[in-house]
Amino acid sequence: MSAIVQIKDVRKAYDDGFEALKGVNLDIEEGEILALLGPNGAGKTTLISTICGIVNPTSGSITVGGHDVVEGYREARKLIGLVPQDINLQPLEFVMNNVNFSRGLFGKPRNDALTEEVLRDLSLWDKRNNRINELSGGMKRRVLIAKALIHEPRVLFLDEPTAGVDVELRKDMWAVVERLRKDGVTIILTTHYIEEAEAIADRIGVINKGEILLVEEKEALMQRLGRKEMRIELAEGVERVPGALSGYDLSLEGNGHTLVYSYDTRGERTGITSLLKDMQAAGLVLRDVQTSQSSLEEIFVSLVKENA
Amino acid sequence: MNWYGIIAIWRFEMARFFRSLVQSIVSPVLSTSLYFVVFGAAIGSRIDQIEGVSYGAFIVPGLIMLTVLQQSLQNASFGIYFPKFIGTIFEVLSAPLSAFEIVAGYVGAAALKGLMIGLIILATSFFFVDITIQHPVWMVAFLVLTCISFALLGFILGIWAKTFEQLNLVPLLVVTPLVFLGGSFYSISMLPPFWQTVSLFNPVLYLVSGFRWSFFGMSDVPVAASLAAITIFTLACFAVVWWIFRTGYRLKA
Ligand SMILES: Nc1ncnc2c1ncn2[C@@H]1O[C@H](COP(=O)(O)OP(=O)(O)O)[C@@H](O)[C@H]1O
Ligand SMILES: [Mg+2]
Numbered sequence: 001m002s003a004i005v006q007i008k009d010v011r012k013a014y015d016d017g018f019e020a021l022k023g024v025n026l027d028i029e030e031g032e033i034l035a036l037l038g039p040n041g042a043g044k045t046t047l048i049s050t051i052c053g054i055v056n057p058t059s060g061s062i063t064v065g066g067h068d069v070v071e072g073y074r075e076a077r078k079l080i081g082l083v084p085q086d087i088n089l090q091p092l093e094f095v096m097n098n099v100n101f102s103r104g105l106f107g108k109p110r111n112d113a114l115t116e117e118v119l120r121d122l123s124l125w126d127k128r129n130n131r132i133n134e135l136s137g138g139m140k141r142r143v144l145i146a147k148a149l150i151h152e153p154r155v156l157f158l159d160e161p162t163a164g165v166d167v168e169l170r171k172d173m174w175a176v177v178e179r180l181r182k183d184g185v186t187i188i189l190t191t192h193y194i195e196e197a198e199a200i201a202d203r204i205g206v207i208n209k210g211e212i213l214l215v216e217e218k219e220a221l222m223q224r225l226g227r228k229e230m231r232i233e234l235a236e237g238v239e240r241v242p243g244a245l246s247g248y249d250l251s252l253e254g255n256g257h258t259l260v261y262s263y264d265t266r267g268e269r270t271g272i273t274s275l276l277k278d279m280q281a282a283g284l285v286l287r288d289v290q291t292s293q294s295s296l297e298e299i300f301v302s303l304v305k306e307n308a
Numbered sequence: 309m310n311w312y313g314i315i316a317i318w319r320f321e322m323a324r325f326f327r328s329l330v331q332s333i334v335s336p337v338l339s340t341s342l343y344f345v346v347f348g349a350a351i352g353s354r355i356d357q358i359e360g361v362s363y364g365a366f367i368v369p370g371l372i373m374l375t376v377l378q379q380s381l382q383n384a385s386f387g388i389y390f391p392k393f394i395g396t397i398f399e400v401l402s403a404p405l406s407a408f409e410i411v412a413g414y415v416g417a418a419a420l421k422g423l424m425i426g427l428i429i430l431a432t433s434f435f436f437v438d439i440t441i442q443h444p445v446w447m448v449a450f451l452v453l454t455c456i457s458f459a460l461l462g463f464i465l466g467i468w469a470k471t472f473e474q475l476n477l478v479p480l481l482v483v484t485p486l487v488f489l490g491g492s493f494y495s496i497s498m499l500p501p502f503w504q505t506v507s508l509f510n511p512v513l514y515l516v517s518g519f520r521w522s523f524f525g526m527s528d529v530p531v532a533a534s535l536a537a538i539t540i541f542t543l544a545c546f547a548v549v550w551w552i553f554r555t556g557y558r559l560k561a
Binding site: 014086092104105108 | 310311312313315316317319320323327390391394395396398399400401402403404405406556560561
């Protein structure tokens, strides 16, 4: 795998002086799905806009498919499809015409078979002769996706594609994403929904206040930062954590019937064996044991807090 | 060259034009006819021939210019302002289109619309007056250059404007007066000397004069001056457009 998008030290200061990107470095591998997580105002849209040529970076360089997005904008942009965060569409245009318009802009002749395929995949075929202002919000977002896919991009940016979107569309969208992934299309999506990143991304980047805090394989990230919890149900409740167990990170829940032990999966030893032994020595009787991994959301929140 | 891209913009803009066909064609034809009735018949009957041309015929080039200027300007300004306003401009900015191709798309479409309207008005005027066009090739050349230059000006206006008000105000406050004071309906030789001199600073005078020359072989200013003026004006607009794309002025953050 080689980096299809290379972002080197990109800074963006808007006209009002606000620095929305503070030196972003990021390599995006060909064929991967990268989820960019970050709170509102983190700079996700700004970053995507600089890659796509909508915002001029103040400094730094970006290449897509080896083409500089400024010097070689034509070749670079041909590879890129963009589904913007806001629903920007010409209200009076017909759906199919407007989708074909996008293909034209990218320098390609009409391809009716492809248009039909894309529209069908997004359940828009029945609406192809409707005007855009006759569509619901969810349908409009489908049109935006169709417009981005119609020129057969190799790199697809989805800027918060599922914000305020119904379950149906979400399902359709992930089906499309899955198909694109099989075709080797590189996908970058920004999202607030951490479950989404968790479910479909190969790698996860966290951005906050114009800085990339980390980019890591999803599994590794969960592993590295993931703390696990073991919930131990006791046959008989206790009033407080017994003194003999004070060396462990324990807390008491459920009226003293549940001991919660949190531990780090990174550690050489998890301490579980000795804890169980010590519990037995302290005379506690176990009824049930359960473990759970902390979610990406918790990881995310703690990361952003650390860097606040 | 991204020809498909240019054509896509053209088709889009033309669809907009034909969607409002009545407004696009009927209204200029109607207002031209009214001008003929009011100026040509009512006032013209009291005005002598101007250098051997009947007043009704004399105003034809000016009438065409008046409408063509307004239409080219308005179509181009609206064509780029609206996508900027509703945000669909992102599509054009992120497409593999050069600045020249974007301009060729928007300005070319607006100029073509202006040209079509100009020719329709010319056809309409044949119903009212007898005209022979002495230099048809120059006539078309002046018309095309005017359409292009004012479409360029409209493009600049559409990018500059931040509100619909600004978009409408400039044509109303600047362009329309210039056209009316540019000898559309009279020869500046009919003015007192002071106002003749003032008129020479009005760029539209050179357009109307050159255009009228292509019809009747007579002009307020030398034809060469008209050609020079329109060329300089067109180049100046190109320079501003070039600067806009270089800096991303009001197009890109
Ligand atoms: N055109 C602009 N002018 C000035 N500031 C802007 C502009 N666009 C975005 N910003 C600011 O830049 C920061 C990042 O915005 P954005 O990239 O949209 O964040 P995100 O997509 O992560 O929510 C925000 O603080 C926002 O207010
Ligand atoms: Mg955003």
